[in-house]
Amino acid sequence: MTLTMNKSIMQELGIVDTRNIINTITEKYNYDFSDYALISFKRRLEKILESYNLKYTDVLINKLVGNDRFFEIFLDALAVPSTEMFRDPSLWRIMRDEIIPAIHQDSASFKIWLPNSVSGDELFSLAILLHEMGLLNKAQILVSCMSSVSIETIRSGVFSNSKFEISSDNYIRANGEFELSKYVTLKDGIFTRDTSLIQNVTFIKQNSFLEPVPPSVKLILFRNKMIYFNQTLQGRIYKTLYNALTSNGFLVIGTKESLNSHYGNNDFIKISKTESIFKPRT
Amino acid sequence: MIYKAIVIGGSAGSFQVVTKILNALPKNLSIPVLLSMHRLKHVRSGFLEALSLKSNLPIIEPDDKEQIKPGRAYLAPANYHMYIEMGNRIALSTEEPVHHSRPSIDLSFITAAQTYRDKLIGIILSGANSDGAYGLQKVKEYNGLTIVQDPSECQVRTMTESAMRLTKIDHIFTTEQLIRFLQKLN
Numbered sequence: 001m002t003l004t005m006n007k008s009i010m011q012e013l014g015i016v017d018t019r020n021i022i023n024t025i026t027e028k029y030n031y032d033f034s035d036y037a038l039i040s041f042k043r044r045l046e047k048i049l050e051s052y053n054l055k056y057t058d059v060l061i062n063k064l065v066g067n068d069r070f071f072e073i074f075l076d077a078l079a080v081p082s083t084e085m086f087r088d089p090s091l092w093r094i095m096r097d098e099i100i101p102a103i104h105q106d107s108a109s110f111k112i113w114l115p116n117s118v119s120g121d122e123l124f125s126l127a128i129l130l131h132e133m134g135l136l137n138k139a140q141i142l143v144s145c146m147s148s149v150s151i152e153t154i155r156s157g158v159f160s161n162s163k164f165e166i167s168s169d170n171y172i173r174a175n176g177e178f179e180l181s182k183y184v185t186l187k188d189g190i191f192t193r194d195t196s197l198i199q200n201v202t203f204i205k206q207n208s209f210l211e212p213v214p215p216s217v218k219l220i221l222f223r224n225k226m227i228y229f230n231q232t233l234q235g236r237i238y239k240t241l242y243n244a245l246t247s248n249g250f251l252v253i254g255t256k257e258s259l260n261s262h263y264g265n266n267d268f269i270k271i272s273k274t275e276s277i278f279k280p281r282t
Numbered sequence: 283m284i285y286k287a288i289v290i291g292g293s294a295g296s297f298q299v300v301t302k303i304l305n306a307l308p309k310n311l312s313i314p315v316l317l318s319m320h321r322l323k324h325v326r327s328g329f330l331e332a333l334s335l336k337s338n339l340p341i342i343e344p345d346d347k348e349q350i351k352p353g354r355a356y357l358a359p360a361n362y363h364m365y366i367e368m369g370n371r372i373a374l375s376t377e378e379p380v381h382h383s384r385p386s387i388d389l390s391f392i393t394a395a396q397t398y399r400d401k402l403i404g405i406i407l408s409g410a411n412s413d414g415a416y417g418l419q420k421v422k423e424y425n426g427l428t429i430v431q432d433p434s435e436c437q438v439r440t441m442t443e444s445a446m447r448l449t450k451i452d453h454i455f456t457t458e459q460l461i462r463f464l465q466k467l468n
Contacts, residue, residue, distance in 0.1 A: 039366075224376045227376070256344070258346065
């Protein structure tokens with residue numbers, strides 16, 4: 001592999017090496033990363049190589065095929081965690097005022113799906129919102145993760161210290177009723193979120209195409225996940241999301257993720273000027 | 283034109299200089315300008331609008347996978363890293379901050395250098411941390427042209443001086459010199 005040794009952030013991984021790793025995974029496991037966006041995928045691999053102090057991709061490949069537990073750790077490290085809780089507070093205000101009331105009004109129980117979950121930031125934000133609306137018991141929340149390590153992490157409630165301050169500010173801007181610290185405890189320097197908020201959540205182990213896909217979902221939270229896919233995979237995943245949603249459901253993606261006509265996608269209609277909230281076209 | 287893109291990095295304090303640059307660049311500039319500037323994570327609007335007031339080029343806060351077109355300036359959106367992806371497209375990322383920054387100047391510069399190689403002009407302006415120094419080094423490694431704003435006119439010199447420590451810079455320009463240089467590009 002190409003090694004650029006200097007005081008650099010990380011070594012530079014060649015495209016051939018990247019492809020070799022992707023092919024190895026596809027052959028051995030039920031995961032296909034060949035249509036991930038190349039630059040960010042390469043960066044994730046470089047970060048993993050660096051954190052395990054691996055100089056050669058062959059060593060990584062051997063570890064991947066020979067050690068199923070390492071593969072789960074790898075999958076967790078490969079995925080990009082959410083940046084913070086209540087990212088884009090303006091979205092969460094609309095969730096509270098419009099989206100949740102809309103999906104709740106016509107049914108006793110309603111299904112919400114969070115595919116490709118990694119850090120639990122979106123899940124806990126959602127759970128706090130529903131809790132404050134008195135609807136947490138009515139929501140059937142499904143969280144899909146590629147890695148069992150991600151599931152363990154989310155279930156433990158552990159919360160990255162570096163995200164606490166910005167998340168607290170976001171929570172206030174999102175019109176939270178209290179302070180975020182009401183739901184977070186600090187012990188021995190570690191922040192942990194109140195796991196009673198997620199006790200009824202169903203966790204699903206998914207593949208790289210979000211499968212298995214649950215049916216009849218009212219709301220899909222899938223923010224800043226599409227950016228790690230190339231356009232081929234984006235097209236495929238938008239179809240998957242469309243098929244999972246009920247006709248009166250909603251899809252929420254990141255503010256800078258587009259479902260523009262240049263993808264040839266006419267399955268969704270944007271319903272908010274400021275936020276990336278979509279309804280399926282019926 | 284021998285160059286294919288210009289990438290500019292600075293912090294919010296370099297706003298005035300960027301405004302002057304965008305005001306001075308010719309309307310028919312035949313290459314794109316990529317702007318990676320430190321900004322508040324939670325303020326999504328306002329920055330683009332303020333920069334656009336006196337800009338000769340249309341400025342865009344691109345969506346993910348947006349096609350890069352000549353004669354336009356692309357501003358890294360708040361709380362996203364901005365990469366140059368295969369097929370001359372923008373790619374956005376929410377990966378961890380670099381030097382406490384997202385957008386990170388380093389990441390925009392590195393991916394631009396990998397794409398445009400020796401056809402890239404990298405410019406580092408006034409800024410408060412060393413983000414951008416490594417990125418500019420990458421521009422140099424690929425034989426692109428490296429420019430740093432003269433530290434003597436920078437409000438905060440950390441960014442420019444870090445870049446100068448790491449790389450032998452091709453041009454150290456005052457704002458006026460930089461503008462004259464860019465105007466002669468087309």
